[in-house]
Structure formats: structure tokens, C-alpha cells
Amino acid sequence: MAIHNQDAFLSNVAAHLGRPRRISGVKRPSWSVRPQDRVFAGYSKEELLAVLKKQCQAIHTDVVEVQQSELAEALTDTIKRYRGKTVVVANDKRNALYGLDQFYEQLNKEVDVHIWDAQLGKENQTIAERADIGISFSDITLAESATVTLFNDKHHGRSISLLPKSFIAIIPKSTIVPRLTQAAQQLHASVEKGERVPSCVSFVSGPSNSADIEMNLIVGVHGPIQATYIVVGDK
Amino acid sequence: MSIKLGDLSYQQRIEKGIENDFMREAVSSAQGRFRNGRLTQAEELGDWEDWRQLGSEIRTHTLENIDYYLQQLSEQVSKRGGNVFFATTAEEANAYIEKVIKQKNGKKIVKSKSMVTEEIGLNQHLEKLGAEVVESDLGEWILQLDEDPPSHIVTPALHKNKEQIRKTFAEKRGYDQSDSPEELAAFAREQLRKDFLSADVGITGCNFAIAESGAITLVTNEGNARMVTALPETQITVMGMERIAPTWEDMEVLVSLLTRAAVGQKLTSYVTSYTGARLEGEIDGPDDYHLVIVDNGRSKILGTEFQSALHCIRCAACINVCPVYRHVGGHAYNSIYPGPIGAVLTPLLDGYDDHKELPYASSLCAACTEACPVKIPLHEQLIRHRQIIVEQEKKSPIMEKIMMKGFAQWASTPAAYKLSTKLARTALKPWTKDETIKNGPGPLKGWTDVRDFPAPAKQSFRAWWKERQKGEVRNGNS
Numbered sequence: 001m002a003i004h005n006q007d008a009f010l011s012n013v014a015a016h017l018g019r020p021r022r023i024s025g026v027k028r029p030s031w032s033v034r035p036q037d038r039v040f041a042g043y044s045k046e047e048l049l050a051v052l053k054k055q056c057q058a059i060h061t062d063v064v065e066v067q068q069s070e071l072a073e074a075l076t077d078t079i080k081r082y083r084g085k086t087v088v089v090a091n092d093k094r095n096a097l098y099g100l101d102q103f104y105e106q107l108n109k110e111v112d113v114h115i116w117d118a119q120l121g122k123e124n125q126t127i128a129e130r131a132d133i134g135i136s137f138s139d140i141t142l143a144e145s146a147t148v149t150l151f152n153d154k155h156h157g158r159s160i161s162l163l164p165k166s167f168i169a170i171i172p173k174s175t176i177v178p179r180l181t182q183a184a185q186q187l188h189a190s191v192e193k194g195e196r197v198p199s200c201v202s203f204v205s206g207p208s209n210s211a212d213i214e215m216n217l218i219v220g221v222h223g224p225i226q227a228t229y230i231v232v233g234d235k
Numbered sequence: 236m237s238i239k240l241g242d243l244s245y246q247q248r249i250e251k252g253i254e255n256d257f258m259r260e261a262v263s264s265a266q267g268r269f270r271n272g273r274l275t276q277a278e279e280l281g282d283w284e285d286w287r288q289l290g291s292e293i294r295t296h297t298l299e300n301i302d303y304y305l306q307q308l309s310e311q312v313s314k315r316g317g318n319v320f321f322a323t324t325a326e327e328a329n330a331y332i333e334k335v336i337k338q339k340n341g342k343k344i345v346k347s348k349s350m351v352t353e354e355i356g357l358n359q360h361l362e363k364l365g366a367e368v369v370e371s372d373l374g375e376w377i378l379q380l381d382e383d384p385p386s387h388i389v390t391p392a393l394h395k396n397k398e399q400i401r402k403t404f405a406e407k408r409g410y411d412q413s414d415s416p417e418e419l420a421a422f423a424r425e426q427l428r429k430d431f432l433s434a435d436v437g438i439t440g441c442n443f444a445i446a447e448s449g450a451i452t453l454v455t456n457e458g459n460a461r462m463v464t465a466l467p468e469t470q471i472t473v474m475g476m477e478r479i480a481p482t483w484e485d486m487e488v489l490v491s492l493l494t495r496a497a498v499g500q501k502l503t504s505y506v507t508s509y510t511g512a513r514l515e516g517e518i519d520g521p522d523d524y525h526l527v528i529v530d531n532g533r534s535k536i537l538g539t540e541f542q543s544a545l546h547c548i549r550c551a552a553c554i555n556v557c558p559v560y561r562h563v564g565g566h567a568y569n570s571i572y573p574g575p576i577g578a579v580l581t582p583l584l585d586g587y588d589d590h591k592e593l594p595y596a597s598s599l600c601a602a603c604t605e606a607c608p609v610k611i612p613l614h615e616q617l618i619r620h621r622q623i624i625v626e627q628e629k630k631s632p633i634m635e636k637i638m639m640k641g642f643a644q645w646a647s648t649p650a651a652y653k654l655s656t657k658l659a660r661t662a663l664k665p666w667t668k669d670e671t672i673k674n675g676p677g678p679l680k681g682w683t684d685v686r687d688f689p690a691p692a693k694q695s696f697r698a699w700w701k702e703r704q705k706g707e708v709r710n711g712n713s
Contacts, residue, residue, distance in 0.1 A: 001318045001511075003309045004331070009321035009530065010302040013476075016537040022303040028481055031292050035282035036488060055501065118516045125466070125518060129432065145502035154516035158465040162458060180502065184487035188447070191483070197448045199315070199514050200464075203506040208458035211498070212374035212390055213416040214397050215265050221373060221420050222427065223458025223505070 039144060040178035048143040048176045049231065055146035059206035060219045062228040063146075071232050072103040075168065078228045079111060079133060082166040086112040088124075088131040090156040094172070098232070118154040128159035133166045134224070140186065141171045144179040145205050148229070152200040161204055167224040169204070171231045237325070237356045238585045240384045240569045245592040252563035258386075258394040262564055265393055269555035272499015273606070280495065290492045291610040293485045294546035297477075298537070304446040304479050305528060311449025315511030317524040325355035325531050332357065332438070332471055333364060335525055339469045341366060341435040345427075347453070347460035348372035349440025350388055350549065351475045351529055353571045354584075357438070369430045371459040373423050380407040386565025386573065389497050389551045394564055427459070437463035437521070441474035442549070443489055444526075447482045450508040451526070454490060457504075464509050470521035476528050477545040483508075489548055492608040496550035532584040541616055544579050546609045551576075553603035553613055559596050568593060575603035575613045579620065587624060594620035 014021035040048060049065070056063040066074045079087060087107070095101050095115075104113045114127045128134065136156060138148035148169040152158045161167050177183065180203070187197060208223030219225065243251070252258065277283040297304060309319040322328035336344065344366055346352065358368045358379075370379040374392035378385060381403045385391030392400070397414040404410035404422060412418045439460055443452045451472050453460040464470060480486040486508075494500045513520030536545055554560050554574030565573035570581040570590065578593040594617045597603075603613040694702075 001313045001316055003313050003319040003321075005321040005323070005327075006306065006309060006319070009323060009528070010306060012323070012530075013302045013305070013534050013537060016534045017299070017302070018538050022300055023306065024303075026300045026303040028485075029292070029296060031289050033282075033285040033288050033292075035280075035285040035289060036491070038282065039280070058501075059504070116518075118518065121518060129428075142502070145500075147502055147506075152517075152519065154514065154518070157517075158461065158519040162461050162465060180487045180491060180506075181484075184483040187483040191447045197450065197510065199511065199517060199520055200507065200509040201450070202461070203502065203508075205502050205504050208456065208504050210373045210420060210457045212372070212377070212392055212457075213400060213419055214261065215268055215390065215393075216416040218416050218420040220424075221457040221459070222371070222424055222431075222462055 036179070036181040039181070043143075043178060045173055045176055048178060049173065051143040051178075052141065052146050052176060052229075052231075055144065056206070056229060059146055060209075060227075061146060061206035062226075063231065064228070065231045067233050068098060071098055071170070071230065072100070074230050074232075075100075075103065075135070075170075076107070078168055078230065079107075081228075082133055082226065084111060084132040084166065086114070086127075086131045087133045087135060088114045088128045088160050088164060089116065089135045090137065090160055091116045091118075092137045092156060094137050094170075098170070116155060116157050116160065124157055125159050125163070128157065128163040131164040133168060134160040134162070134164040135168045135170065136161050138169050138171045138175050140177060140183045141175045142179050142183060142203070143176055146229070147180070147203050147205040149183050150202040150204060151198040152202055153198055158200050158202060161202060162223050165220075165225050167204070167207070167227045169227070169229050171229050172234050173231055174234045176231075238354050238570055238572070238581060239589055240566060240571065243569070245567075245569070248567040248569055249563050252567040255394070255564065257396055258564045259562065261393055261396065263561050265387075265390065266555050266561055269497075269499065269551070270606075273496055273552055273555070276495040276499045276501065280491075286488070286492060287608055287610050289488055290548075290608055291546070293480065293488055294548075294609045295543070297479060297481060297485070298542060298545050301477065301479070301537070304481055305476060307446040308444050308449055308479060309526070309528070311447070312511055312524075312526050313449075315449050317449070317511035317526055319526045319528065321528050321530075323530045325529070328355050328473065328527050328529050328531070329357055329360040331527060332473070332525075333360065335469065335471060335523075336361065336364070336366060336436055339435060339523065341469065343430070343434045344368045344436045344438055345430050345434035345463055345467065346370050346375075346438045347440070347455065347463045348375050348391070349438070349473060350571060351440050351478075351531075352438065352473050353385065354475075355473070355529060355531060357473070369427070369434070371427050371430065371463060372455075373420060373457055373459075376423060376427065377403060380404070384566065385571060387551060387554060388549055388572065394566070431459075431462040431466050434463075434467045435469060437467035437470045439463050439470075439472050441472050441478050442493065443486045444474055444479040445481075445483055445486050445508065446479055448510060450483075450510045452486055452490065452506060452508045454493060454503050455505045455507070456498075456500075461505055461507055464507065464521070465519040468521055469523045469525075471525045471527060473527045473529060476530050476533055477547075489609075493548050493550050496548075496552040496606070496608040536583050540619060541579070541583055543611050544576070544583060544616060546611055547576050547580070548609055550608060552606040552608060556602040556606045558598055558600065558602070563596070568596065575617070576611070579611075579613055579616045582620060591624055594618075594624065 140149035210221045387393040401414035512524040582590040601614040
């Protein structure tokens with residue numbers, strides 16, 4: 001696609017910096033300090049999970065920990081607690097891996113379940129907007145900030161974690177890392193390898209909120225009003 | 236609006252701020268909360284000074300090579316199906332955005348919070364064209380309904396209380412519920428949801444562009460920026476040219492500093508990095524994407540002693556510790572960038588003529604410099620501004636010039652100095668009560684309007700010293 005006015009603009013910038021324009025060969029220096037590597041360094045998955053659970057309290061997010069065999073039950077409980085009548089779910093390969101394909105089929109008898117379907121186009125957004133609950137798998141989970149990282153694509157729309165009133169994230173225990181540092185390193189490495197980074201990477205930490213009125217914390221503004229994380233032992 | 240908010244004089248703005256009791260109370264309580272949040276998070280993270288050092292190194296390297304990184308960014312965005320427009324001036328940026336909107340026959344535009352679009356006056360420009368522009372950040376929406384400018388760069392409606400907000404909602408949108416923040420926010424959610432779903436064009440600012448992959452990172456809590464980037468078919472990002480990080484790894488460090496320094500959060504509810512147009516088969520995200528990179532006076536700061544002012548990551552930590560901001564509030568700066576960073580940046584972007592007082596709106600206590608997560612020497616830059624104003628521009632406030640000149644003459648004449656320090660107590664007696672002056676005359680008025688001035692001591696320092704030398708002062712034999 002088009003780039004307008006680049007040369008004049010950047011030449012002016014270089015002129016102000018008092019040197020010729022730099023077009024190639026710029027290397028990031030090695031920084032004198034790297035405090036980001038020391039945060040929760042050497043923590044086990046269990047220790048990181050404890051960090052995540054503690055932070056969930058600060059961000060008004062419920063967290064439950066289950067074995068894989070208990071996942072369906074935990075989902076059912078959470079959907080009931082949120083009085084969900086309609087649910088929109090990412091079309092994730094892990095649905096099959098965790099036995100959720102059959103679960104959603106069963107659930108569909110009582111609750112309206114929509115699995116994101118790229119063929120349906122914009123109708124997905126309309127369904128997500130009306131849905132009570134959105135359900136996604138976390139791709140990378142950040143313990144420090146209790147954040148689920150979502151790699152949004154044609155099977156996993158951005159709307160799922162955004163438009164419904166409630167959000168449920170399924171967190172495979174193996175996806176837990178100390179903090180944003182490790183997610184950024186992974187993304188940087190994939191750029192270096194020439195891989196295509198998702199068109200949207202969403203780092204989501206609990207429900208939406210605002211402190212814009214007299215600095216009072218209001219939980220639930222434009223995005224989901226409530227959120228639950230279900231941490232599940234790995235397959 | 237442009238960078239400048241209005242035409243009141245500096246003195247008038249300050250008086251208005253100081254007389255606004257609600258605003259002053261709100262600001263002082265907000266400052267306390269922000270400050271505590273930042274300190275708690277910094278302590279919990281540990282190694283805060285190392286983090287600041289790292290932030291400073293990343294910003295220094297980025298700005299020194301900004302032409303390289305902007306080129307990399309624009310190529311990546313273009314590769315991912317996005318258009319890039321480099322705008323030297325506000326007018327160029329507005330004209331390009333206007334062209335895009337006209338081509339798309341856009342009638343309704345939904346925006347998420349962006350300081351740079353305030354700076355270039357984008358809303359006014361688009362409204363003149365007859366387009367409906369909706370600000371979707373809760374604070375910005377309140378201000379838009381009330382036609383009031385922002386007073387803080389992170390919580391723009393900080394100066395308003397919930398009763399004022401309830402009234403605005405009632406008058407402008409027929410709101411009939413209470414002034415509880417939850418009910419007010421629920422009403423905003425319901426009203427704005429319709430706008431998100433029906434908008435033709437979404438416009439956002441940019442916290443950090445990531446050069447290596449052409450991604451734009453937005454740091455938000457409410458979820459409105461995600462709506463703006465996920466739903467409309469056409470999307471435009473407007474970024475100040477310095478708001479860029481070389482890689483995901485650098486973005487990560489800057490975001491970690493930003494959320495802690497701004498609001499005392501480990502991360503905000505949403506940190507969203509999106510790249511160009513949606514990919515084949517994807518439903519959410521725009522079909523047509525545009526990135527507008529704005530100079531508007533920034534390049535002329537490069538290569539000067541003020542270059543590090545461009546390192547700013549817009550966290551407002553300096554604003555939240557500033558004793559002057561605490562008393563006068565954001566509007567007194569008459570700039571969309573208030574507080575210490577505003578006092579440094581505004582004259583650089585918009586010239587000294589309209590903003591020559593701003594570098595004086597500081598006690599030079601250096602709390603700002605200490606709070607800055609990327610180590611911008613803010614108070615030193617304020618001193619430098621003052622020097623330039625005095626030396627080159629001859630624009631120091633007139634009263635200060637007269638007083639300083641008078642002081643120099645008076646202080647350099649021993650007899651006059653001695654006499655006047657003796658006479659001061661007698662001369663100021665009519666305004667003195669309980670050893671303080673509450674409503675002083677002449678040059679003292681500006682000071683005593685804001686605070687009490689101690690009455691001149693019964694015994695002048697020189698007299699006290701003289702007596703002390705003779706060993707005649709009580710308790711003075713230490």
C-alpha cells in the first residue's frame with residue numbers, strides 16, 4: 001500500500017539530527033541493565049500460578065484451577081453463575097484437544113452456543129454483540145499482571161473477548177510465564193524468523209474498568225463487566 | 236482546539252484555577268492516589284532505578300535513530316495492507332484524514348482518547364465537514380458533551396465531579412438516574428455501544444508503534460480503543476512521530492513503565508497491538524487502514540538540548556507530583572499538555588510568544604524529574620527555557636523584570652537595604668495579623684492571594700547577627 005511524503009519528512013528529521021539519513025545498519029545497543037529478566041526468575045509453574053491468583057484479586061477476576069477432566073464442569077458452573085443464555089466461543093484447535101467439542105454440543109441444548117465461523121462473515125460480530133459470555137483460550141499467560149494473551153485471527157475474533165458482558169479465559173497451565181517480557185521475546189523472535197505476527201495481539205487483564213469519574217474505580221465500562229479464568233492442567 | 240486552549244491571560248487562568256475549590260480538592264486527592272500507586276508498584280516491581288535507566292536508554296537510542304525506525308515502521312505497515320501518510324503540519328494531517336473520510340463517504344466517526352488529535356484540532360476540522368465525531372473514552376465523552384477541554388493527559392475529566400457529570404448527561408442525553416459513578420458509566424456504555432456498532436470510521440492515537448512489525452500498541456482500561464479498532468471498516472491511527480519503539484521487547488519495557496508510572500497498575504486491562512488491515516478471512520478489524528505520522532513541530536526539537544523532551548511516554552507522573560499543578564489545575568497551563576512536561580513541551584511545539592509564562596509555573600523542586608520513568612531532566616529544561624526567554628527572547632514576565640531590577644539596585648546599596656529591612660515591618664503593619672500578611676499590597680498581592688506571607692521579623696537578620704556576635708542573643712550561644 002501507499003506511503004506518502006516519506007522522503008521529505010525523514011530527510012528533514014535527519015537534517016535536524018545533523019547527519020545524513022539512516023536507511024540501514026542501525027543496531028539496538030545492548031542495554032546497560034536488564035531488570036526485566038530478574039522478575040520471578042527461576043519460579044516454578046506452581047509459584048507463578050500463585051502469583052497469578054493473587055493478582056486476580058487486584059483485577060476483580062475470579063480464578064479456578066481444575067484438572068482437565070473437570071474443565072467442562074467448571075465451564076458449566078461459570079456459565080450458570082453468569083446466567084449465560086448465549087455464548088460465543090473461539091474456533092480453537094484446543095477445543096477438540098480438551099474435549100470441549102462434545103461439551104459445547106451438549107451445552108447447545110440448554111444454552112445458545114456459537115462457535116466463531118469465518119464463513120459467516122460479519123454475522124459473527126452481531127452474534128458476539130448479543131452474547132452474554134465470550135470464551136477464549138489463552139496463548140501466553142502473564143503471571144505478574146494476570147494477563148491472558150490472545151492471538152486473534154480468523155478463527156478467534158477480537159469481538160469474543162470484547163463485546164459480551166462476561167468473559168471466560170481458559171488457561172492451560174503450560175502457557176504461564178513470569179510477565180510481559182516473555183511474551184514480547186516470543187513475538188520478537190518470530191519477527192526475526194520472518195514469521196507473520198497476528199494482525200491483533202490482545203493482552204487482556206480481567207474486566208474493563210475506568211477511573212474517569214472522581215477517580216473511583218468502576219469495573220465494567222465498554223468491554224466485559226466480569227471475567228473468570230479457568231486454569232487447567234495440561235493435556 | 237489546537238495545542239492552546241483559550242485566550243485568558245496567565246494571571247486570569249491561575250486565579251480561575253485557584254478559586255475552583257472542587258477542582259483543587261479533586262486534583263490534590265488524585266495526585267495522592269496516583270503518587271501512591273506509582274510508588275507501590277515501583278517498589279513491588281523492584282529495581283525501579285534500573286527500569287528507569289533502561290527506559291531512558293531505549294528512548295535515547297530510538298530518538299537518535301528516529302528516521303530509521305519510522306522508515307521501518309512505514310514499510311511494515313504498508314506490507315500489511317496499510318497506507319502511511321507522513322504529515323509535516325497539523326493542516327496536512329487533517330487534510331489527509333479528511334480525504335480518507337470523504338472517499339469512504341464517512342458520516343460517523345468514533346474515536347478513542349488521543350492527545351495528538353487534540354493537538355492538531357482534528358475534531359473541529361471534521362465537524363466543520365459535517366461529520367459526527369464521537370469521543371468514546373468515558374472522560375473524553377463527558378468533556379465532549381460539555382464542550383470542555385481536558386485538564387490531565389491520563390484522566391482528562393479530573394476537574395469535574397459526579398454531580399456535574401450527572402447534570403451534563405441529563406441535559407445533553409436525557410439521563411434520569413443518580414450520580415453514582417457505576418450508573419453514570421453504565422449509561423455511557425449503553426449510549427456509546429450504539430456508536431461503536433454504527434461508525435464508518437474509527438480513529439485512535441498511539442501509545443507505542445513497534446517498528447519491526449508495523450504494529451500499533453494502545454494501552455487502555457475501558458475497552459473503547461479495542462472497539463474502535465475492531466468494528467469500523469475504515470481505521471485511522473494518528474501518532475506523534477516520536478511515539479515509536481524499535482521492537483516488541485522495547486515496547487514491553489515502555490509499557491511496563493507507563494502503566495506503573497501513570498496509574499499504578501501492573502498492566503492496564505487492555506494492551507492491544509494491531510497491525511494494518513485485517514487479514515484474509517478475518518472478521519474483526521478494518522478493511523481499510525491508514526497510519527498518519529505527525530511532526531507538527533517535533534523535528535525542530537531534535538538535535539537541540541531539549542531532545543530528551545521527546546522521550547516522554549505521556550504517563551503524567553510529573554503532573555501528578557507537581558505542587559504548582561496541584562494548586563492551579565490543568566486548564567491554567569492553557570495547553571493540552573499541562574504540568575511540568577507541558578511547560579517544557581508547549582513552548583517548544585508552539586513557540587514562546589503565547590507560552591512564555593509556562594516555564595515559570597514551577598517551583599523547580601525537581602519532583603517531576605525524580606518521578607519521570609524515562610529520566611527526562613524536566614526541571615533543568617524549565618530553567619533552560621527561562622534562560623532563553625530572558626537572554627534571547629526578552630520575554631520574561633514584566634513584573635518579575637521590574638522587581639528583579641529593583642531588588643538588584645536595592646540589595647547592592649547597603650544603606651538602602653539596611654533601612655528598608657528595618658522599615659518593612661512598620662510599612663506592612665496594616666496588612667499584618669498574627670505575624671502573617673494575608674492580603675498584601677502591590678507586588679505582594681500575587682503571593683498572598685495564594686498563600687500567607689510571614690510578616691517581617693521583629694528583629695532583622697542583620698540586627699540579630701550583629702547582636703549574636705556580641706553574645707547578647709538568648710539561646711544563641713550554640
